[in-house]
Amino acid sequence: MSEQNVLTNAQALYQCLRSNTEKQRVTGHKWLLNHPVNGLNKEEMQALLLTIGAADVPSELQFISVIKGRKDIWYFDESIMTNQYAKIAALIEEKDILHTIAVVARNDSALYPRPAEFQKFKNPPFYFTEDELLGAQARFALEEQYADIDVVQASNGGKGFYSKKFLSPVYAQALIEKYLVDDPENP
């Protein structure tokens, strides 16, 4: 490599994070410490990562954003990935299906508003199976932290998770029927 092509540590880290972001993925702090860029040791890598979001962030890393997950800290390039998507990508990386469904169901119930359809979780980027979703439905009832999560079913059998904090059962039922039955019948 010629001298002019040698990357600074910040440039090398940015390349790594950008590359993963382009693949629609977030990059974990733990993984980065185990795979330092530019031959840095763990401590040097840690120091470099601590500059992200700080006042003295290297200009190369100014578009790198951070999500604090339950199991790790996650980095992504906010110039090509939204914070909302990064949160979902981090949930997928952490592989906690109950937490993932609950976060999405609460968000969809509060924001749109709508139940989060089972089909949504079968599609990318989640790719959960029907069995996994049915298993999650059963386990939600047993865990206090998910007491607000419930399931509604439309007349065509389609289901959705919703949060009782944000939608009444009557409203959730009407919305799942609207989105899975009424709207498709009146396209």
Added chain:
Amino acid sequence: MTYGWMGNLLRLNLTDKTFKVEPSKKYFSYIGGKGIANRIMYEEVPAGTKPEDVANKIVFAVGPNTASSAPTSGRLTISTLSPFTKFNAIVDAHMGGDTATQMKCCGYDAVIIEGSSDTPVYIYVEDDKVEFRDATHLWGTTTTIATKEITKETENGTNVTTIGPAGENLCNLSCVINGIAHCGGAGLGKIFGQKKLKAIAFNGKKGVQLADPKRVKELNDYVMKDLIGSNNNHVVPTVPQSWSEYDNPRSRWTGHPGMTWGAAEGGPVVTGESAPGQPTLVGFRCQKAVFDFGAVAEKYTAKMTGCTFCPIRCYASMAVPQMEKKWGVPGRHANTCLGNRRESPLFLTYQDVEEEGDGKMMAGMYSAILDDDMGLWDNYGELLATLSYFMKDDYKLMKQILTEEEFAAIDWTKRETGDLTFLNDIVACLINPEHSLYNLTMGAYYVSEKYHDILGDDYLHSQAMALWGPLGGKRHHGNECAAQVGMLTNILYNRDGMCHTIVNITGSGLPYDIQRIIIEDLFGVGALDKPANYTPINEAKVKFAKFGVVRQVLHDSFTLCNWVWPMTFSPRKERQYKGDLSVEAQYMSAITGGDWTEERLDDAAERIIQLHRAMTILQAGTNDMRNEHDVISNFIFDMDPDKAPFTEGTVKLEREDWQKTLTLFYREFGWDEKLGCPTRATLEKFDLKDVADELEAKGLLPA
């Protein structure tokens, strides 16, 4: 030089097989499309004419924007008298495909078809050349065969708009079809058939002159990069994507990483992410086969197709060789939306061929091929609803309207086993004037009239039929779409409303609060309710509804596709998802060289609504629109019996609130608040004094 408009209209007389080219300039103030077509119908078809009369006419019309290169500018409006709804008043068909472009490039803003032929003919128009050709050899053929034959008999590149046997046999619910897939409904097939007109074919080689081509190009780039989403201008994708803040499984922005056009020539084509700002990827956003049929359709999607100048491509071109093997029909077809369903939900089960769910998809495609070939029009699901209604309760009503022999001759068990040839049997009866089932193609209003002794009032007012009103128009984005707002967009017309301005907003996929902020900024606080949770009527909602129909009429006149426009929202976060409602006026100025503002163009569109309302009154012979025309079906008030209006989870309307809604709506249009008819002052404000004079002469102006 005339910019935008071609400056001519073509008058075709089927009685004496003559044609005349006349200047079209006097109609420019009606914009084009619906505006021109309605005005010509007003001037040339006297009130009281019946659809079947020789005096009825068919007017094809385009506008200054048609074929200008603007995204979705390939639309055409065709006006005539309705054969299928109460009053037989003015109706429009809005057709896509290539006809609009070919017709305009022949040099015409409008084509008027008048008179009636004694023998079957088709008309071939190639720029200035016009030929009335014998169509005896085509009479009785399917739309596919007629299209292929006429294409062979004419110059390369000809677009054919034709009827099938349903139109020839004068079914009220019949249509014209161009390009073997693009339908113009409104009962036009019957009017063609009545005039013994099999088809009209255009082959245009002229160009549209633009006042400022550079500006038009700039606007195209702006729309494609910053404003346009997918079909119905849905501006968020169905699944979370890295560039997007939001997602919505009901969105028509269906393409995503991993999803393909599975049957594409040369191998699957990945639709991928198509973030805003990448015009060349817009066509990958709408994977309508999957949207309409489900995931099973992905591997059978050859490509997405659509109308001339449309980047959205909402027509799913399917290649299903199994169809040919199993059912002996062509395994290729293209259609969209309800066109991909037709009468297939009549089946009680489906025969899967290779995997779970493909039987239902094939039934939909089979039904589409059959109906399109016959030129049978489903009227936004009305034909299906009527057939289902008569088949319920073990065919109780069907047994009452068919003779014993007719009923016994149909193998109803095919319906239970999913044998698709059941559809052949049913459709053959539906389009046979000698068969009692033919009566079910009259349109719901006439079905009710004929069979009222066994149907009572329930049929017309039932939720199963889902008509917007007993006039016979199907509810089309009515109360289920923004409650009173959607309902108001239905009642102006003499058919289903086909207004997409409002549903493009509520179905955009954006969170409610983002929608609300933008809509309230435009129309006032309280304009947009939460989905399935609405409030009593207010003035902001009425203004929102008026905007809905004004822009629809503008698009049908200009022409643009109201299934995509207006650009109320944008997919871009940096715009706070706000679109640009001035784009149509900017195009109008750039194309015609005039000085058009958003307000001026909306006024021109409203003028067309005023004319349309007056024409409806003249044809109905009453100006009591509130009680004779704008009456909505009982189910809209009586649905969800366990829920009260204005409570969470229902869109049922409340009767008193609806009457107040009408009053406010009439006021917004400057109509008599009791009757719902235009006043002289309003008509004169829109330079429609001659219309006011005629209404007055007939005692139809309010006191």
